[in-house]
Amino acid sequence: MTRDSTILEDERPLWQWSATAIARATRAGEITATEVTEAALDRMEAVNPVLNAVVESLADEARARAAALDADDGARGPLHGVPVTIKINVDQTGHPTSNGVAAFADLVAPDDAPLVRHLMAAGAVVIGRTNTPEFSFRADTDNPLHGRTHNPWGRHLSAGGSSGGAGAAVMAGIGALAHGNDIGGSLRFPASANGAVTVKPGLGRVAAWNPSQPAERGLLAQSMSVQGMIARTASDLHPAMEALIAPDPRDPFHVPLPWRGAPLDGPIKVAVSRDDFGFGLHPAVATALDAAASALSDAGYAVEDVDPPLAFETGEVGYRALLGEVKALMGPDIATHGSETLNAIFDAYFELFPPFEGTDLLRAFAQRSHYARAWSLFLEDYPLVLTPFLLRPFFGAGRDAEGIDGAREALGHAHWSFAMNFTGLPAGNLPTHVADLLEGPQPIGVQIAGRRWREDLVVDAMQAIEARIAPVCTALWDRMGRTAPEPSPHPADRGSGT
Template sequence: MSEKDLWRLSATETAARTTAGDITAEAAAGAAIDRMEAVNPRLNAVVESLADEARARAQALDKARAGGGPCGPLHGVPVTIKVNVDQAGHATTNGVVALKDMIAPADAPIVENLHRAGAVVIGRTNTPEFSFRADTDNPLYGRTHNPWGDHISPGGSSGGGAAAVMAGIGALAHGNDIGGSLRFPAAANGAVTVKPGLGRVPAWNPSQKAERGMLAQSMSVQGLMAREARDLHLSMPTMIETDPRDPFHVPLPWRGAPSEGPVTVGFTKQTYEFDLHPEVSRALDAARDALVDAGYNVVEVEPPMLREAALDGYRALMGEGLVLMEADIRAHGSATIQAIFDEYYRQFPPFVGDELLRVMAKRSYYARQWSLFLDEYPLVITPFLPQPFFSPDRDTEGEEGVREVLGSALWSYSMNFLGLPAANVPARLAELTQGPQPINVQIVARRWREDLAVDAAIAIEDRIGRLCLPLWERMG
């Protein structure tokens, strides 16, 4: 592989080669930056290039290694950071024009942890306004485009990161997820991710002026997207390092106890009132077959109270948002985001007052039912969306658009309300009339067992292959 093609390396391959001295961190960062400068003008995935400081950091890492200093687990790995998380000296805009000059005074825990591990941040990635949309567009930076083509939304809210990592701009992309914002863009672009469970990854923005609402605290998590599932085993232990600024972080190791015998996996194609598309059905079959071949015990199941938990959770989140976000959205949001929120409120009538308190209490009931269920089935393979990923701006198309984008995503936001880990991995590349399109499936795991979900994602990827390879051929 020539030096200019080093951007093709996975995070695992990059870290191994920079640590061994086969390549320099400067060469790895330079190749990723060159790739960014070549493909990002069309994608608009990275909205702030950090090329100069990335090169300087990579040079410093090389100098430290040459002097006998230790190498972190992500030594020289190029990464991107989403613009809704603090990175010292850079604006935490959250895709909002009014926040374009809000410069972060210090790094958020995840940025600190990545730096400590030796990662090199090459750019900051796009998000929709207020990071509360499953598509990525805003008046400040404009639209992010999916590298597979404009027939597919890049997803959101971490759409910039997913488009970047799949296009070869960095081996890892940071994102976050309050209702699906890691898994939507992973599914849209054919990336792999694991939404961590509640308390797994420390979170806090030094620039914030008030604490987030209790449901936002309970449902939102920080994570990474990659183009190779094994990179999550390399990188997620870095993400879960303790930070005292998050008082509710749970300091558990990444790897749990090994299983005795084959892991039992629940399998469902249940999409409730939404039609299951044949391509999604084929993707689920492919994921099931891959796990069976890998030695898993796969059993068809009927998961408990999924639809009820999903709708109660999202209506509760909308109730909290009505109190804590509504004023900012009306004051600083575009007409587009205001219209989308109005439609959200119509389709997910917010719980308020006593209702909100009662449904927040009922969250424990739902979580207990799932805890008992996952005691028998440590992993569950589920659809993510019932249909192939939607087109750009579908959520601006009134009731039917929002119903397809968010209303059908019961398997997504339910996992946030329950606080459970959920991986998302491509299991098929569908050839549809409008063009090729990744189809991802979801792997729900027991609490604290993100590692089991990643193991299963690796087994599926080993059978299906990495979708970055046909994508790069298509991109040229």
């Protein structure tokens, strides 16, 4: 079988190939979708017992899908034969949308969510469904239904949340792409924890709806929650996100814009902020930020130290407003169906970010336009903003469940994350440094925010950084090959699983 000469120079196993390389080779007939799918399934079988990232294997469906793709002589999509995973809080026909909640374990989806349709239309092969915390509302991934997802870097680190299964899976080599979603950081937390790359799309960019949902989500949830992809390299986000942004009439507020916007004149200006909001910036995070800024400058970007407006206030008001809506609309379900651990975590969240209620909540909803306008005006001058993501290295597994101090470390300083959801702006995350800390090595991610509906600019900037700072996946795979932790116990053997 003839293969692309650039691939011949790289004898890595198929499960390590990028989505871009897989799609190029399968479309050209140099490898088959079946070969790629079997490699991904073999990798899943080898490492998932340790990680518990994929909680529902779709091996049989994936094999049938790959065989059908190989037999079809028609047009081949941009993700032809690429193995992907879907998070268990999104509908996929015939599979439960449990959202990590035992009471919803039998909530079987009657139809596919828009993003599942779009990935399939692009030629992707879904190999499994990934873990999430209860109600997808923690910065860590653990639940009584499926148990804990572990970070492939080691058990000194949380896998992040809520798309922790997705982040751990893609970095461990279980699929080249992983679906996730983000209402306050749920794409970017796992990317930062596991060393992955993602872009949280802006409001309206990706059509979203679950056919199984019994009622519409709250207004702020509709405005802050978005669907996206987690990858190992920024280059893979271009074809993945271009496929994902296709229209679907079931989302009446989807914005039907092309992936690529108009080119900008001259060097693109990047504002770099090291604002720590008085919490302190860890030296490892400062190193990662400096590395990213230096790489962008070397790539020809005009990098300046400038703080965007109202960053802390945007995040603070935004998260307090979101928790106000959650308390009013989801509070009864969380109290009834959530574990004691989850309810205790929410008590800590409510102490850290007192939820707005009543008229104050309505005022916060209205104030959202004020913050979004201030950011939009700033982004006219600086189309990209480079910031820390978290102000310190990632926390340990279960840290958010260790009272108010644990919740504060996990979530209490994440204003750079919350601000992007409240304003509806795109924001990417990628690792630019691996810190050798006392607890063990860990990737350190930075955030790049961008103009509204210009996710392409964010991904381009992350690509420019990657051309100068290598992705961390190879170092991770080398580490995984040298360590062999025991498989996770089955949730039934773990008591509550929290």
